Amino acid sequence: xYMTRTGALxxxxxxxxxxxxxxxxxxxxxxxxxxxxxxxxxxxxxSVGGGKMLRxxxxxxxxxxxxxxxxxxxxxxxxxxxxxxASLLHDDVIDVGVLRRGAHSFWKKKSVSGAxxxxxxxxxxxxxxxxxxxxxxxxxxxxxxxxxMCDAEAEQELVARATGKDWExxxxxxxxxxxxxxxxxxxxxxxxxxxxxxxxxxxxxxxxTAYQLADDIMDACGKSAGDGKALxxxxxxxxxxxxxxxxxxxxxxxxxxxxxxxxxxxxxxxWPASQQAWKEYLQTNLSPVIQRFAGEGSP
Amino acid sequence: xYMTRTGALxxxxxxxxxxxxxxxxxxxxxxxxxxxxxxxxxxxxxSVGGGKMLRxxxxxxxxxxxxxxxxxxxxxxxxxxxxxxASLLHDDVIDVGVLRRGAHSFWKKKSVSGAxxxxxxxxxxxxxxxxxxxxxxxxxxxxxxxxxMCDAEAEQELVARATGKDWExxxxxxxxxxxxxxxxxxxxxxxxxxxxxxxxxxxxxxxxTAYQLADDIMDACGKSAGDGKALxxxxxxxxxxxxxxxxxxxxxxxxxxxxxxxxxxxxxxxWPASQQAWKEYLQTNLSPVIQRFAGEGSP
Numbered sequence: 262x263y264m265t266r267t268g269a270l271x272x273x274x275x276x277x278x279x280x281x282x283x284x285x286x287x288x289x290x291x292x293x294x295x296x297x298x299x300x301x302x303x304x305x306x307x308s309v310g311g312g313k314m315l316r317x318x319x320x321x322x323x324x325x326x327x328x329x330x331x332x333x334x335x336x337x338x339x340x341x342x343x344x345x346x347a348s349l350l351h352d353d354v355i356d357v358g359v360l361r362r363g364a365h366s367f368w369k370k371k372s373v374s375g376a377x378x379x380x381x382x383x384x385x386x387x388x389x390x391x392x393x394x395x396x397x398x399x400x401x402x403x404x405x406x407x408x409x410m411c412d413a414e415a416e417q418e419l420v421a422r423a424t425g426k427d428w429e430x431x432x433x434x435x436x437x438x439x440x441x442x443x444x445x446x447x448x449x450x451x452x453x454x455x456x457x458x459x460x461x462x463x464x465x466x467x468x469x470t471a472y473q474l475a476d477d478i479m480d481a482c483g484k485s486a487g488d489g490k491a492l493x494x495x496x497x498x499x500x501x502x503x504x505x506x507x508x509x510x511x512x513x514x515x516x517x518x519x520x521x522x523x524x525x526x527x528x529x530x531x532w533p534a535s536q537q538a539w540k541e542y543l544q545t546n547l548s549p550v551i552q553r554f555a556g557e558g559s560p
Numbered sequence: 561x562y563m564t565r566t567g568a569l570x571x572x573x574x575x576x577x578x579x580x581x582x583x584x585x586x587x588x589x590x591x592x593x594x595x596x597x598x599x600x601x602x603x604x605x606x607s608v609g610g611g612k613m614l615r616x617x618x619x620x621x622x623x624x625x626x627x628x629x630x631x632x633x634x635x636x637x638x639x640x641x642x643x644x645x646a647s648l649l650h651d652d653v654i655d656v657g658v659l660r661r662g663a664h665s666f667w668k669k670k671s672v673s674g675a676x677x678x679x680x681x682x683x684x685x686x687x688x689x690x691x692x693x694x695x696x697x698x699x700x701x702x703x704x705x706x707x708x709m710c711d712a713e714a715e716q717e718l719v720a721r722a723t724g725k726d727w728e729x730x731x732x733x734x735x736x737x738x739x740x741x742x743x744x745x746x747x748x749x750x751x752x753x754x755x756x757x758x759x760x761x762x763x764x765x766x767x768x769t770a771y772q773l774a775d776d777i778m779d780a781c782g783k784s785a786g787d788g789k790a791l792x793x794x795x796x797x798x799x800x801x802x803x804x805x806x807x808x809x810x811x812x813x814x815x816x817x818x819x820x821x822x823x824x825x826x827x828x829x830x831w832p833a834s835q836q837a838w839k840e841y842l843q844t845n846l847s848p849v850i851q852r853f854a855g856e857g858s859p
Contacts, residue, residue, distance in 0.1 A: 297715035351680060355673040371718065374654040377676060378714040381650060384683060385707030392703070397696045404691070404699075408684030415677040416596035419670065 277321045277546075281335075285317050286310040288339035289346075292386045298379070305379065308367040309346050315472070316341045316446040318546045319465070324450035326538030327457070336394050337449035341442055343387035344407045348414070350380035355418070356494040395453050402448060406441040413437035421501045431506035432517075435473035436466055443469030450535075457532060464525040464539065468547060471521035474514050475555035477502040482511070483554065515555055522548070576620045580634070584616050585609040587638035588645075591685045597678070604678065607666040608645050614771070615640045615745040617845045618764070623749035625837030626756070635693050636748035640741055642686035643706045647713070649679035654717070655793040694752050701747060705740040712736035720800045730805035731816075734772035735765055742768025749834070756831065763824040763838065767846060770820035773813050774854035776801040781810070782853065814854055821847070 289310045293302055302309075317338035324334040352358065353366040354376050360366060368376035384407065391400040413434050421430060447465030451457035480495045481504040495502045503514045522543055529536035588609045592601055601608075616637035623633040651657065652665035653675050659665060667675035683706065690699040712733050720729060746764030750756035779794045780803040794801045802813045821842055828835035 296711045297719055298711070301718055348680075351676050355676060375714070375718045377650050377654060378710065378717050381647075381679075381683070382707065382710040382714045384680070385703055385710050388687065388703040389707055392700055397700070400699070400703075401691055401696070404684060404687040408681065408688055411677065411681040411684050412595045412597070415674070415681045418677050419600055419674045420596055 277318055277325075281321045282314055282317065284335050285314065285321070285338045285342060288335060288390065289343055292339070292343070292390055293383075296382065296386070298382070304371065305367065307362055307364055308350060308379070309383065310342070311362050312342075312346075312349075313546075313550060314338075314342055315546060315550065316345055316442050319443065319446040319468075319542055320450045322450075322542045322546070323447065323461075323535055323538045324452070327451055327532065327535045329450060329452035333394055333399070333452070334450065336390055337399055337446070340387040340390040340399075340403055341446050341449075343383045343390065344403065344410075345442055347380040347383040347387070348410065350376045350383070352414075356498065358490060358494060360490050362490070398453060399449055403445055406445045409437050409441040410439075413441070417500055426506050426508060427501065428503075428506045431501050431503050432470065432474075434501060435477070435503065436470045439473035439476070440466035440469030443472065457535075460528045460531070461535075464528045467521040467525040467528075468543070471518040471525075472547065472551060474503045474518050474521075475551040477504050478511055478514060479554035480504075481509070511555075518551060518555060522551075576617055576624075580620045581613055581616065583634050584613065584620070584637045584641060587634060587689065588642055591638070591642070591689055592682075595681065595685070597681070603670065604666065606661055606663055607649060607678070608682065609641070610661050611641075611645075611648075612845075612849060613637075613641055614845060614849065615644055615741050618742065618745040618767075618841055619749045621749075621841045621845070622746065622760075622834055622837045623751070626750055626831065626834045628749060628751035632693055632698070632751070633749065635689055636698055636745070639686040639689040639698075639702055640745050640748075642682045642689065643702065643709075644741055646679040646682040646686070647709065649675045649682070651713075655797065657789060657793060659789050661789070697752060698748055702744055705744045708736050708740040709738075712740070716799055725805050725807060726800065727802075727805045730800050730802050731769065731773075733800060734776070734802065735769045738772035738775070739765035739768030742771065756834075759827045759830070760834075763827045766820040766824040766827075767842070770817040770824075771846065771850060773802045773817050773820075774850040776803050777810055777813060778853035779803075780808070810854075817850060817854060821850075 290302065290306075293299070293305075293309060298305070320334055320338040320341065324337075325331070349361060350367055353361055354368045354373050358366055359369050364370075366376075367379065387407075388400055388403060391397075391403060394400065417434055417438065421434065444462045444465035447461040448458055451461035477495065480492050480502070483492050494500075495504065499505075503517075504511075507513060526536060526540055526543070529539050589601065589605075592598070592604075592608060597604070619633055619637040619640065623636075624630070648660060649666055652660055653667045653672050657665055658668050663669075665675075666678065686706075687699055687702060690696075690702055693699065716733055716737065720733065743761045743764035746760040747757055750760035776794065779791050779801070782791050793799075794803065798804075802816075803810075806812055825835060825839055825842070828838050
């Protein structure tokens with residue numbers, strides 16, 4: 262039924278169409294229209310519902326193949342993208358990043374104060390988006406995993422510094438900072454079946470870690486035009502990343518990224534339909550971005 | 561039983577002792593010790609578990625008189641103080657406030673980035689503090705009311721400005737910005753009884769609004785030494801507050817504060833034990849602070 266509605270071609274698996282992404286964006290905008298910021302929503306549309314929506318795409322695609330109800334998937338996808346947008350609003354203030362998604366970042370356009378407060382609001386609205394979904398299971402999970410993301414970000418700022426070449430610590434940071442929301446996207450896709458939870462969570466962590474490692478490469482070696490955001494801030498801020506931890510061993514980092522992606526697929530073997538959708542998500546959505554960020558000669 | 565444990569004297573109602581506040585602080589510190597920031601917790605103790613704990617005091621005092629389980633009260637109190645601490649961390653960045661609780665504010669001591677990220681982390685850890693408490697009721701409530709607080713703060717920054725003398729709007733901002741967490745403190749104190757919920761919530765909103773109006777007066781007329789924080793930022797930022805909305809009619813604002821406090825007590829008439837504790841809370845905890853902030857000749 263879902264396939265018919267989204268217009269996927271037979272034999273092409275579950276497609277995530279523009280309609281799905283628009284529905285997610287619609288939920289985000291609807292949530293913000295219910296706040297006092299309704300009069301200025303047009304000024305912030307790029308900051309709250311734009312971008313590649315990689316996390317939403319994962320939830321929608323793998324979730325549909327796993328038989329998870331569409332309403333749950335849309336709400337989970339909207340909540341993840343809101344937490345992600347909040348983290349970008351704050352990151353751009355922290356990294357003094359003037360570009361985001363090819364335009365001036367929100368703090369640059371409006372104010373630092375506005376960026377901080379809109380971010381705070383979006384965290385709360387994201388949690389509220391999941392109110393009552395799956396009897397509160399997803400809300401509790403997002404609180405825990407968004408907390409893990411914030412924890413890793415705070416650690417990178419207040420505790421860890423690129424003083425030692427600590428590869429294990431840098432992977433742990435990437436896993437918790439970026440893997441956490443991919444883990445949420447995956448576990449929400451898997452639905453409330455406890456048997457799936459562990460494998461889906463771990464698979465999400467792995468591709469999120471891969472994505473962060475690719476992002477590290479882009480920040481160090483890429484050109485600003487490559488992804489419409491400011492680059493070079495990791496080195497400037499002496500952050501512990503895969504680049505600083507490995508002494509710039511980009512070839513090894515690329516291998517690591519490949520391994521995380523490959524093993525994520527293996528973990529889903531007991532659920533062939535979900536696994537197939539996961540593979541297609543990697544091929545169609547995630548790998549092209551990773552290739553653009555970290556591929557040989559690409560950045 | 562609770563009275564015996566806290567050592568309240570007979571006839572003196574339910575006392576909130578240092579032991580209770582220490583237990584709340586203990587929960588906050590325990591929550592942060594479970595994060596990556598454990599090694600630097602001593603650097604941030606003033607920012608995460610200090611202050612007057614007015615909101616925690618309300619929950620503890622009125623909650624004990626209302627028969628709400630002690631564990632619920634301690635967790636609710638800790639969660640409120642964490643959200644409040646997060647909002648102060650961000651407010652001090654936003655208002656460029658260099659003093660907080662008589663010392664350098666966190667961003668001044670560490671970094672703007674650190675203050676933003678620690679605030680984000682504390683919001684998530686506060687929500688997690690309520691995981692499983694009252695079957696998720698309190699977590700859902702805190703998400704909604706903290707969201708309301710963020711909404712009002714974002715509105716004050718991005719939408720509302722002190723261009724018109726809009727008294728109604730300024731009271732609405734004070735109610736949502738500061739009343740919201742007092743409303744949570746009150747409704748958590750009342751326990752899961754649906755009959756109490758509406759009256760306790762409204763009573764909380766009223767004293768929180770009163771407190772914000774008093775804070776407006778202090779910001780405009782007070783001396784920095786008065787409450788150990790930077791003052792004068794409302795006017796500097798042209799914020800819509802009770803001072804700008806009333807054209808500095810301090811006498812009328814004081815009357816308003818008095819009315820909110822008095823009518824909050826009336827609302828609790830159906831629950832005499834809770835009402836008595838509420839009165840004592842006002843007399844012992846809140847009114848002295850309000851008097852210090854806004855009293856004639858005091859600021």
